[in-house]
């Protein structure tokens with residue numbers, strides 16, 4: 476399998492009031508073509524920091540060391556302009572907060588058009604056709620109407636799905652999705668996760684899928700890294716994480732998830748949940 480991204484001893488430090496704090500510690504991993512790597516961990520464990528550092532999305536208060544080799548080229552050594560080009564053409568990122576990715580002043584259609592004008596050679600008609608296709612694929616109702624809307628007129632979940640659809644249609648070599656399904660209800664989440672699987676199969680895109688949800692991650696990831704306090708504390712396939720995790724923190728995460736599932740099943744079977 477061709478390695479698409481490999482990080483080596485990635486470290487991220489934050490300087491605040493002349494003090495340096497380490498947020499990401501010695502993170503090394505790789506993702507191959509057509510592979511999906513899951514990153515699991517609780518809030519604040521350093522998941523977003525890790526991928527933001529790789530993509531050059533952190534400001535000057537942060538110091539980064541180590542290597543992030545994308546097809547052999549170290550992204551940490553690249554200038555801002557060249558990183559911007561890589562981000563647009565070869566690596567797509569679905570950010571955790573969808574609101575920040577849309578300009579409040581422009582309608583959805585014009586924002587989608589602008590993105591496709593920059594990254595493809597499609598004519599206007601093809602762009603419109605593909606924009607509608609994205610919304611349909613992402614199970615958004617009344618796509619024609621949605622294209623005319625401004626971001627604040629749509630829910631966070633809808634914006635998140637539009638972002639996922641755009642990223643997928645661009646067919647990047649690497650897709651980084653940071654909590655891509657958190658704002659989406661569970662039925663739609665299932666369908667969106669199916670889309671992730673489909674793009675991987677059809678295009679062979681390498682993926683990094685970040686989540687604190689073991690259920691979502693288990694559906695798409697071939698391999699899972701567990702992060703705690705900026706460090707990788709465990710890694711393996713879903714079965715390893717579920718049954719044989721050596722790390723205490725990982726076991727705790729799994730137990731918590733199981734406890735929630737058990738409680739849910741008890742409520743359903745005990746009639747505490749009413750379906751009408």
Ligand SMILES: Nc1ncnc2c1ncn2[C@@H]1O[C@H](COP(=O)(O)OP(=O)(O)OP(=O)(O)O)[C@@H](O)[C@H]1O
Pocket residue numbers: 489498516517518519520521522523524525571687
């Ligand atoms: N802009 C920032 N300035 C200072 N510290 C930050 C900043 N962003 C994140 N941190 C800190 O870095 C650490 C890692 O944060 P990060 O956002 O990577 O967590 P995460 O695992 O993505 O959590 P979540 O699941 O909530 O998204 C946390 O301790 C957080 O407080």
Ligand SMILES: [Mg+2]
Pocket residue numbers: 522523524571653
């Ligand atoms: Mg995060």
